[in-house]
Amino acid sequence: MGGMKITMIAALDRDRAIGTAQGGLPWRLPRDVSHFRAYTQGKHLLLGRRTYEEMTGWFTDHTPLVLTRRRDYVPPVGRAAHTVDEAVAEAFELGAPELVVCGGASVYLAALPYADELRLTWIDADCGGTARFPDHEADHDWETLESVRHEADAENAHAMTFVALRRLRPSSLRPSRLHLL
Numbered sequence: 001m002g003g004m005k006i007t008m009i010a011a012l013d014r015d016r017a018i019g020t021a022q023g024g025l026p027w028r029l030p031r032d033v034s035h036f037r038a039y040t041q042g043k044h045l046l047l048g049r050r051t052y053e054e055m056t057g058w059f060t061d062h063t064p065l066v067l068t069r070r071r072d073y074v075p076p077v078g079r080a081a082h083t084v085d086e087a088v089a090e091a092f093e094l095g096a097p098e099l100v101v102c103g104g105a106s107v108y109l110a111a112l113p114y115a116d117e118l119r120l121t122w123i124d125a126d127c128g129g130t131a132r133f134p135d136h137e138a139d140h141d142w143e144t145l146e147s148v149r150h151e152a153d154a155e156n157a158h159a160m161t162f163v164a165l166r167r168l169r170p171s172s173l174r175p176s177r178l179h180l181l
C-alpha cells in the first residue's frame, strides 16, 4: 500500500444508526463535530455523493474524493471517483499519507475491506436513524488503540465514547490489486 493508511471515521448509535431516511444526522453533538473536524483537517477524504452534498461548505482545507456512479458528475471541490479502488489509487497518486472514509452507509460498506483503522464515536442513545454502519467485527479482527468516554452535558444531549481500532490481520476481502499500489 506504499504506506498510505486508510481510516474510516463514523458516529453511530447503539443500533449502529448513522443517518436518517431524509438524510442528515439523527443528533446534534458539537463534541463529535469537533472530533470529526480535528481528525479530518487537511486530509484526503472519501465521501458518498449524498454525504458530500450534505456537507457543502465544509471542505476548506480537505481534498474530497466523491464516490458516484455518474460519469458526468463534477464536484465543486475535489474530484469524482467511480469505485473505491479508483479513489484509493487516486489518493495514493496524489501523495496522500492517509485517506479518511467519511461515509455514508453504502461507502462504509464498500470501503470496510480496505480500512486499516476505524475511528468510531459510539453515541449512547437509540436515535432511530435508518442508514447503518456495517458490522465491522464480522470477518475482521481489530485491536482497541483508544477508548475515551464523555458524559452528556449542556451542549451534548448524549454521552459518547471515542474509540480507535486497528486491523489485526489483513482482511480476506481486501482487493488483491491494492498490494500492487
Ligand SMILES: NC(=O)c1ccc[n+]([C@@H]2O[C@H](COP(=O)([O-])OP(=O)(O)OC[C@H]3O[C@@H](n4cnc5c(N)ncnc54)[C@H](OP(=O)(O)O)[C@@H]3O)[C@@H](O)[C@H]2O)c1
Pocket (backbone or CB within 6 Å): 009, 010, 011, 012, 017, 018, 019, 020, 021, 022, 023, 024, 025, 047, 048, 049, 050, 051, 052, 054, 067, 068, 069, 070, 073, 081, 082, 083, 084, 102, 103, 104, 105, 106, 107, 108, 110, 131
Ligand atoms: N454518522 C456518521 O458518521 C455519518 C457519516 C456520513 C454520512 N452519514 C449519514 O449517512 C446518510 C447518507 O448515507 P447514504 O448511504 O444514503 O449515502 P452516501 O453513501 O453518502 O452516498 C450515496 C451515493 O454515493 C455513491 N456511491 C455509493 N456507493 C458507491 C459505490 N460502491 N460505487 C460508486 N458510487 C457509489 C452513489 O452516488 P450517485 O447516486 O451519484 O451515483 C450513491 O447514491 C446521511 O443521513 C448522512 O447524514 C452519517
